Amino acid sequence: MTGAExxxxxxxxxxxxxxxxxxxxxxGGTIASRPSPDGRGxxxxxxxSVPGLRGTQLREYQPFTLPSPHVTPAHMLELARxxxxxxxxxxxxxxxxxxxxxxxxxxxxxLVLPAGLPPVxxxxxxxxxxxxxxxxxxxxxxxxxxxLDPQTAGRGPLVAFGGDLFDARTVTKVHTSxxxxxxxxxxxIGRADRTGDEASGYGAQVHYFATPEPRPTYAxxxxxxxxxxxxxxxxxxxxxxxxxxxxxxxxVIAALGTGNLPPELLPLIKATxxxxxxxxxxxxxxxxxxxxxxxxxxxxxAAGAIPASFLNAxxxxxxxxxxxxxxxxREEIRTVxxxxxx
Ligand SMILES: NC(=O)C[C@H](N)C(=O)O
Numbered sequence: 454m455t456g457a458e459x460x461x462x463x464x465x466x467x468x469x470x471x472x473x474x475x476x477x478x479x480x481g482g483t484i485a486s487r488p489s490p491d492g493r494g495x496x497x498x499x500x501x502s503v504p505g506l507r508g509t510q511l512r513e514y515q516p517f518t519l520p521s522p523h524v525t526p527a528h529m530l531e532l533a534r535x536x537x538x539x540x541x542x543x544x545x546x547x548x549x550x551x552x553x554x555x556x557x558x559x560x561x562x563x564l565v566l567p568a569g570l571p572p573v574x575x576x577x578x579x580x581x582x583x584x585x586x587x588x589x590x591x592x593x594x595x596x597x598x599x600x601l602d603p604q605t606a607g608r609g610p611l612v613a614f615g616g617d618l619f620d621a622r623t624v625t626k627v628h629t630s631x632x633x634x635x636x637x638x639x640x641x642i643g644r645a646d647r648t649g650d651e652a653s654g655y656g657a658q659v660h661y662f663a664t665p666e667p668r669p670t671y672a673x674x675x676x677x678x679x680x681x682x683x684x685x686x687x688x689x690x691x692x693x694x695x696x697x698x699x700x701x702x703x704x705v706i707a708a709l710g711t712g713n714l715p716p717e718l719l720p721l722i723k724a725t726x727x728x729x730x731x732x733x734x735x736x737x738x739x740x741x742x743x744x745x746x747x748x749x750x751x752x753x754x755a756a757g758a759i760p761a762s763f764l765n766a767x768x769x770x771x772x773x774x775x776x777x778x779x780x781x782x783r784e785e786i787r788t789v790x791x792x793x794x795x
Contacts, residue, residue: 467510471508472508472509472510473508473509473510473544473545473601474509474510474512474542474543474544474545475503475506475509475510475511475512475543475544475545475546475547475597475600475601476512476513476514476539476542476543476545476546476547477503477511477512477513477514477546477547477548477549477593477597478513478514478515478516478532478535478536478546478547478548478549479500479501479513479514479515479518479549480515480516480517480518480519480521480524480528480532480548480549480550480551480558481497481517481518481519481520481521481523481524481549481550481551482497482519482520482521482549482550482551482552482553482555482577482578483495483497483551483552483577483578483579483580483581483589484501484549484550484551484576484577484578484581484589484592484593485497485498485499485500485501485518485549486498486520486581486582487499487581487582487583488581488583495581495583496520497518497519497520497551498518499582500513500515500518500549501549501578501582501589501590501593503547503593503594503597504590504593504594504651504655505651505654505655506594506597506598506601506654506655507654507655508654509597509601512539512543514535514539516528516531516532516535517531519551520551520553521550521551521552521553521554521555521558521577522551522553522554524550524551524554524557524558526561526676526771526774527675527676528558529557529558529561529562529676530561530565530673530675530676532548532558532562533561533562533565533566536548536562536566536570536573537566537567537570540570540571541570543571544571544600544601545571545572545574545597545599545600545601545605546570546571546572546573546574546600547573547574547575547576547593547596547597547600548562548573548574548575548576549575549576549577549593549596550575550576550577551577552577552578552579552626552634552635553626555575555577555612555626555635556612556621556624556625556626556635556637556767556768557767557768557771558575559575559610559611559612559621559624560621560622560768560771560772561771561775562575562610562621563609563610563621563622563668564670564671564771564772564775564795565670565671565672565673565775566609566610566670567670567672568607568667568668568670571600571606572599572600572601572602572605572606572608572611573600573609573610573611574596574597574599574600574605574610574611574612574613574618575596575610575611575612575613576592576593576595576596576612576613576614577589577592577614578592579630579631579632579634580632586632588615588632591647592613592614592615594647594655595613595616595645595647595657596613598645598647598655598656598657598659599611599613599618599643599645599657599659602645602657602659604659604661605659606665607665608620608642608661608665609621609665609668611642611643612624612635613645614633614634614635615632615633615634615635616644616645616646616647617633617635617641617643617644618641618642618643618644618645618659618661619635619637619641619642620642620663622763622764622768622795623637623638623639623763624636624637625637625736625765627736637737638736638737638738638763641662642661642662642663643659643660643661643662643663644659644660644662645657645658645659645660646658668795669794669795671775671776671779672779673775673778673779674778675778676774676775676778677778678702678703678773678774678777678778679700679701679702679703680701680702680703680704680705680770680773680774680777681697681700681701681704681705681770682704682705682706682707682766682767682770683697683704683705683706683707684706684707684734684766685706685707685708685709685714685715685718685734687709687715688715689714689715689717689718690715690717691715691717691718691721694718694721695721698721698725698727698729701727702727702777703727703728703729703730703773703774703777703786704725704727704728704729704730705729705730705731705732705761705766705767705769705770705773706718706729706730706731706732706758706766707732707733707734707765707766708731708732708733708734708740708750708753709733709734709735710733710735711733711738711739711740711741711742711743711744711750712731712732712733712740712741712742712750712753712760712761713744713748713749713750713753714731714748714753715748716746716747716748717748718748718753719747719748719752719753719756722753722756722757722758723756723757725757726783727783728759728773728777728783728786728787729757729758729759730758730759730760730761730769730770730773730790731750731753731754731758731759731760731761732761732764732765732766732769733761733765733766734766738763739760739762739763740760740761740762740763741760742754742760757783759783759786759787759790759791760790760791761790762790762793764795772789772790772795773786776789
């Protein structure tokens, strides 16, 4: 019998006794932060504790403690491996994470976690534990209740923030300081509103506004490729493009509007044999290859560029990183993006 089967069997016994098993994986971020005593500023220190949950066995894990700007794709993959390992022994998994790159970790997990694991819900906080209105405990409790809610099964990793529940593909940080920091088009796919109290035990009314969709999963052994993001602006003549194209295995450009660029970029993209994915710096909406002027989206696609659809540039980068790490060539990558296999 494997370790996973053993823990799965133990989980079944606990379920029969009405006990749920929740794993909380702490990774750092503001939700684990306080001002440092030496006055350096706010830094991750102590993992937050989960407010009381009745009938729940809690297991905590701490693979790393980092501010999320220090989190790399290798950390995300490490997290995915841990979730795969402990998943069979739990009914739900919560990941606490810094908010700056939370959407990237959520999306990487979305791409690589196999189906059949218990629900995974990521959360964080915008205010640290030393502030009067720390939003950490509330978000953590919401995430735990959502991860344990039977309706959450089969939806892939979600983000819970301020009671709103977001899909990993579309969630994005929309405010640098507000407590309601997360959004993204077309908005939350669900909502959790807490019921009960500390004395009687907490619960949540969880509502979903979308049905779960099947999602492809990818199994890269490592994320070894190099993918860089370039940001377009009025008057960009391609500065930095040649250097990035030379050192990277693939590029993503946060382009203008529906995926357009200044004319100087067209010959540069045409001459690039590596995958060049076109996303948009506009916050919402798909890439549509409609414009036929030099640098317009239709001309970029004709020159070999790959439209990112509605994925933002940093999520398109993760998808490209995964596909390149799996050894897919440019045409195979184009097909994945074109068929929406993400
Ligand atoms: N609110 C936060 O968590 C922001 C912090 N800089 C982080 O991402 O680690």
